[in-house]
Amino acid sequence: MADTQVETSAQDAGRAAKAEHRAAKLAKQIRSFSKAHGGAEGQLAYIGQMGTRIVLVGEDGDWGDLVAPTHAVAVSAAEKAGITLHESFDGDFAAKVRTGPYEWTRMAGIQLGGPSND
Numbered sequence: 001m002a003d004t005q006v007e008t009s010a011q012d013a014g015r016a017a018k019a020e021h022r023a024a025k026l027a028k029q030i031r032s033f034s035k036a037h038g039g040a041e042g043q044l045a046y047i048g049q050m051g052t053r054i055v056l057v058g059e060d061g062d063w064g065d066l067v068a069p070t071h072a073v074a075v076s077a078a079e080k081a082g083i084t085l086h087e088s089f090d091g092d093f094a095a096k097v098r099t100g101p102y103e104w105t106r107m108a109g110i111q112l113g114g115p116s117n118d
Contacts, residue, residue, distance in 0.1 A: 023073045026066055027080035030056060034083060037062050041093060043086045044074050054078065055089060061098025 034040035037058025045053045047067070052074040054066045068074035078085050086093045 019070065019073050020076075022069060023076035023080060026054070026068055026073070026077035029066055030054070030077060030081035030083060033058065033064055034081065041084045041086060041096075042078055043089045043093065044071065044078070045089070046071060056083070057093065057096050059096075061096055063097050 030040065030042070033056050037060045039059040040056045042057070043055045045055060047053050051067050051069045052071045054068060054074050054077065055063065056065060057063045066077075068077060075085075
Protein backbone atom coordinates (compact mmCIF):
# COMPACT_ATOMS: atom_id res chain seq x y z
CA MET A 1 0.00 0.00 0.00
CA ALA A 2 2.79 2.44 0.89
CA ASP A 3 4.58 1.71 -2.38
CA THR A 4 1.42 2.55 -4.34
CA GLN A 5 1.06 5.88 -2.54
CA VAL A 6 4.69 6.77 -3.25
CA GLU A 7 4.29 5.87 -6.93
CA THR A 8 1.08 7.91 -7.18
CA SER A 9 2.73 10.90 -5.51
CA ALA A 10 5.68 10.65 -7.88
CA GLN A 11 3.35 10.42 -10.88
CA ASP A 12 1.34 13.42 -9.66
CA ALA A 13 4.54 15.41 -9.16
CA GLY A 14 5.68 14.46 -12.66
CA ARG A 15 2.37 15.57 -14.17
CA ALA A 16 2.48 18.84 -12.26
CA ALA A 17 6.04 19.53 -13.42
CA LYS A 18 5.09 18.76 -17.02
CA ALA A 19 2.06 21.09 -16.82
CA GLU A 20 4.20 23.85 -15.29
CA HIS A 21 6.80 23.45 -18.05
CA ARG A 22 4.10 23.60 -20.75
CA ALA A 23 2.55 26.70 -19.16
CA ALA A 24 5.96 28.41 -19.06
CA LYS A 25 6.58 27.57 -22.73
CA LEU A 26 3.15 28.90 -23.75
CA ALA A 27 3.69 32.05 -21.64
CA LYS A 28 6.94 32.69 -23.51
CA GLN A 29 5.10 32.38 -26.84
CA ILE A 30 2.32 34.69 -25.61
CA ARG A 31 4.85 37.31 -24.45
CA SER A 32 6.60 37.10 -27.82
CA PHE A 33 3.31 37.66 -29.67
CA SER A 34 2.44 40.52 -27.33
CA LYS A 35 5.81 42.19 -27.85
CA ALA A 36 5.55 41.88 -31.63
CA HIS A 37 2.05 43.38 -31.73
CA GLY A 38 2.23 46.21 -29.20
CA GLY A 39 0.47 44.26 -26.46
CA ALA A 40 -2.14 41.53 -26.49
CA GLU A 41 -5.35 40.35 -24.91
CA GLY A 42 -6.78 36.86 -24.95
CA GLN A 43 -9.77 34.59 -24.64
CA LEU A 44 -9.86 30.91 -23.72
CA ALA A 45 -12.06 28.42 -25.54
CA TYR A 46 -12.46 24.78 -24.55
CA ILE A 47 -11.95 22.57 -27.63
CA GLY A 48 -12.69 19.15 -26.20
CA GLN A 49 -10.05 16.47 -25.81
CA MET A 50 -7.53 18.68 -27.60
CA GLY A 51 -7.51 21.07 -24.63
CA THR A 52 -8.08 24.81 -24.55
CA ARG A 53 -7.49 27.29 -27.35
CA ILE A 54 -5.83 30.55 -26.37
CA VAL A 55 -6.95 33.22 -28.85
CA LEU A 56 -4.64 36.23 -28.86
CA VAL A 57 -5.46 39.64 -30.30
CA GLY A 58 -2.66 42.17 -30.61
CA GLU A 59 -3.12 45.91 -30.17
CA ASP A 60 -2.38 46.25 -33.89
CA GLY A 61 -5.33 43.98 -34.78
CA ASP A 62 -3.30 40.92 -35.73
CA TRP A 63 -4.43 37.71 -34.10
CA GLY A 64 -3.18 34.23 -33.46
CA ASP A 65 -3.86 31.23 -31.32
CA LEU A 66 -2.18 28.54 -29.29
CA VAL A 67 -3.48 25.29 -27.82
CA ALA A 68 -2.90 24.28 -24.21
CA PRO A 69 -3.45 20.68 -23.10
CA THR A 70 -5.81 21.74 -20.29
CA HIS A 71 -7.77 24.80 -19.21
CA ALA A 72 -5.62 25.10 -16.07
CA VAL A 73 -2.43 25.22 -18.17
CA ALA A 74 -3.99 27.88 -20.43
CA VAL A 75 -4.97 30.05 -17.45
CA SER A 76 -1.51 29.63 -15.90
CA ALA A 77 0.19 30.59 -19.18
CA ALA A 78 -1.95 33.70 -19.60
CA GLU A 79 -1.28 34.75 -16.01
CA LYS A 80 2.47 34.19 -16.39
CA ALA A 81 2.44 36.26 -19.61
CA GLY A 82 0.48 39.04 -17.93
CA ILE A 83 -2.28 39.38 -20.52
CA THR A 84 -5.90 40.32 -19.92
CA LEU A 85 -8.34 37.47 -20.51
CA HIS A 86 -11.88 38.09 -21.76
CA GLU A 87 -14.82 35.85 -20.91
CA SER A 88 -16.14 35.87 -24.48
CA PHE A 89 -15.02 36.82 -27.95
CA ASP A 90 -17.43 39.63 -28.70
CA GLY A 91 -17.97 43.36 -28.49
CA ASP A 92 -14.95 45.64 -28.30
CA PHE A 93 -12.57 42.70 -28.04
CA ALA A 94 -13.78 41.11 -31.29
CA ALA A 95 -13.81 44.52 -32.99
CA LYS A 96 -10.03 44.78 -32.46
CA VAL A 97 -9.38 41.88 -34.87
CA ARG A 98 -8.17 42.96 -38.28
CA THR A 99 -9.01 40.46 -41.00
CA GLY A 100 -7.61 40.42 -44.50
CA PRO A 101 -8.36 38.76 -47.82
CA TYR A 102 -6.98 35.42 -46.67
CA GLU A 103 -9.40 35.17 -43.76
CA TRP A 104 -12.37 36.30 -45.84
CA THR A 105 -11.74 33.85 -48.68
CA ARG A 106 -11.07 31.04 -46.22
CA MET A 107 -14.30 31.75 -44.34
CA ALA A 108 -16.26 32.03 -47.59
CA GLY A 109 -14.69 28.82 -48.90
CA ILE A 110 -15.62 26.92 -45.79
CA GLN A 111 -19.17 28.27 -45.80
CA LEU A 112 -19.76 27.65 -49.49
CA GLY A 113 -17.93 24.35 -49.77
CA GLY A 114 -15.06 25.94 -51.69
CA PRO A 115 -11.32 25.50 -51.23
CA SER A 116 -9.95 25.76 -47.71
CA ASN A 117 -6.81 27.70 -48.73
CA ASP A 118 -4.54 25.04 -47.22
